[in-house]
Amino acid sequence: MTNIPPVDLARQYKLISTPVETAVLDILSSGRYIGGTVVTDFEQQFADYIKVRECVSCNSGTDALYLALRALNIGKGDEVITSPFTFIATAEAVNLVGATPIFVDIDPDTFNIDVDQIESAITPKTKAIIPVHLFGQPVNMTQVMEIAQKYNLFVIEDCAQATGAEWDGKKVGSIGHIGAFSFFPTKNLGACGDGGAVTTHDSTLAAKIKMLKEHGSRVRYCHEDIGVNSRLDAIQAAILQIKLSYLDRWNEQREEIAKCYQTLLSPLPYLQLPQALSGGKHVWNQYTIRLPDQQQDTQLYRDLVREKLQKMGIISMIYYPLPLHLQPVYQNLGYQKGQFPVSETVCNQVLSLPMFPDLTFEEQQQVAYGLKDCL
Known part of the structure; x- marks a missing residue:
């Protein structure tokens, strides 16, 4: 029995080590480490992949969101609607431009923002919606865009965990006004360090983002403006170029692993499996189950299962243990415990099992049988 990590980047590296090492050494030999054709070539290739006119690379997914908000002139006094069940960067970027994040509860099956509740959160101050395609699952973008059009709002897609995912046959990041991507190493398309990108069909917005990321x-x-230093370096761009050519295959492998988990784990008591929303293409950045405590709504049951799995060598992750509206930094917004009951319940129950393209069938069985033993 071997230890199974949540993600195994070393295993992925072995598959692509030769082209990656060649590309990195070429850049080191060139002496051109910032900018250059390697970066612009990657931007064009990624734009082609997402099927948008423009891609502007940057140094993180957080900066991608920040730059998108800045480009849309969202700032002090404005409100931006998003989910409380996501990594803090989504809301943090809203605060960084001086605006206020407004939270809407999530759908219990998809973990994404409950689109049916968005309209009730719109006020005269609302300027944008940030739907988060969480864990690789696309949001119902048809509904989101209809709401945005009705109220004249911008839509910034948070695609940090969903590179390659689709809604109604369109890649996420190509549907809203702007898409924001993260290339953090553990993502479906990950660099060997931080990285990010902004995608859009609007050349004017892209030009403004390019200006802002280069100190204005x-x-x-x-x-001409107060900007930031947010560049994707050439080495990361070269690595991402290589990985991009593998992405569809890797996403297909993730889908097969998810199907295998569904088969091996169904049916089991006290366990809710993730579901792929009809109309979308899920890319399974995480495979996240729910472990509801039948006695009371606490995280104790989930945490005990996780501890037992770890003793078996199966390392799982909790994304996310505390919703954003209950984070200490957001107490000034006035949200109360119980205000977003689905998000709060899910935070006590979620557990992400090992998920990466090279996870073997034997390892999948080890995870599934270990979980069965725990339950």
């Missing part, structure tokens, strides 16, 4: 400058040493 279009022409060197001429600064």
